[in-house]
Amino acid sequence: MVKPRRGLSSLGCLFSILIVAAIVYFGVNIGEHYFRFYQYQDAMRQEVRFAAHNNDVQITRHLREQADSLGLPEAAGEVTVQRDGRHIEIDSEYYVHIELPLMVREVRFNPHAKGSIECGSAARSGIQGARLAGSARVA
Numbered sequence: 001m002v003k004p005r006r007g008l009s010s011l012g013c014l015f016s017i018l019i020v021a022a023i024v025y026f027g028v029n030i031g032e033h034y035f036r037f038y039q040y041q042d043a044m045r046q047e048v049r050f051a052a053h054n055n056d057v058q059i060t061r062h063l064r065e066q067a068d069s070l071g072l073p074e075a076a077g078e079v080t081v082q083r084d085g086r087h088i089e090i091d092s093e094y095y096v097h098i099e100l101p102l103m104v105r106e107v108r109f110n111p112h113a114k115g116s117i118e119c120g121s122a123a124r125s126g127i128q129g130a131r132l133a134g135s136a137r138v139a
Contacts, residue, residue, distance in 0.1 A: 022101075029099065036072060039070055040066060040067060043063060047059045047090060048114065048115040051083075051088045051115075052118060060079050063090070063092070064077035072096075075093065075094040076109075077092075078092060083117070086116050087115070088116075090112070091110070091112045093108065093109070094109055095107065096109065
């Protein structure tokens with residue numbers, strides 16, 4: 001004789017799959033912005049490495065083009081380049097609207113790179129004291 005099933009476990013599994021799908025859907029949306037932030041910050045770090053060969057105008061132009069190619073807001077292309085003797089610091093700030101269920105969050109990204117300017121063999125090989133720092137904050 002076959003016992004009738006209640007179907008409760010099947011519905012619970014379906015609900016769990018629905019929750020996981022929602023988390024993945026919104027997680028990809030959020031993760032995309034953070035991935036672009038890290039790519040842009042890496043471009044800043046690259047500009048610090050070759051700062052001995054580029055002037056501030058060239059660095060600003062390269063980073064503005066990189067921000068545009070990554071699809072970042074125009075404010076990301078507004079870069080501050082500061083040189084102090086043998087050191088350079090590059091900074092930017094921009095905001096991104098991230099849509100979540102029932103709300104829109106504004107997240108502040110602050111990509112930042114700094115390091116020393118070296119004209120010797122270390123600068124040619126791309127190995128120098130470039131340090132990576134940056135932050136992303138939810139407003």
